[in-house]
Amino acid sequence: MTAEPYRRIDVMKVGKVEVAKFKDKKILDETALDEIKVELLRLIADRPGLDLLLDFGNVEFMSSAALGLLGTIHRKVGTTLKGRLKMCSIHPQIYEVFKLTNLNKLFAIHKDAAEAMAKFT
DSSP states (O other): OOOOOOSSEEEEEETTEEEEEEOOSEEOSHHHHHHHHHHHHHHHTTOTTOEEEEEOTTOSEEOHHHHHHHHHHHHIIIIISOOEEEEEOOOHHHHHHHHHTTHHHHSEEESSHHHHHHHTO
16 A cells, blocks of 8 residues: 655655655745645654655745744654654755754754765764
8 A cells, every 4th residue: 555645745765764855945834834744744653763854955935833843843753753854955045044043053954965864874
């Protein structure tokens, strides 16, 4: 039985790492954010030791509410599942928000997917 495809994220497995790449250029409205939350929680559900890479390469704008969701995913992967979460390809204007909120110190953020993947080893 194959799970139905995700609408808001592209998911692929690279080695033992699940890579979720956001499809949307703008993650602004509540509907999109709710769908992303459901899809990410479905992806990580009951996966102890999960290694997850969130790829923001397509994302040009993101609401502050999305930061809260990322915090939730970070806690679930790290604390609940004892896994590792990394992020990559964050546009400079979005990264500035991460810096202003000190989230760049909480999250493992890498320049691109190749750099992030190397850190999982």
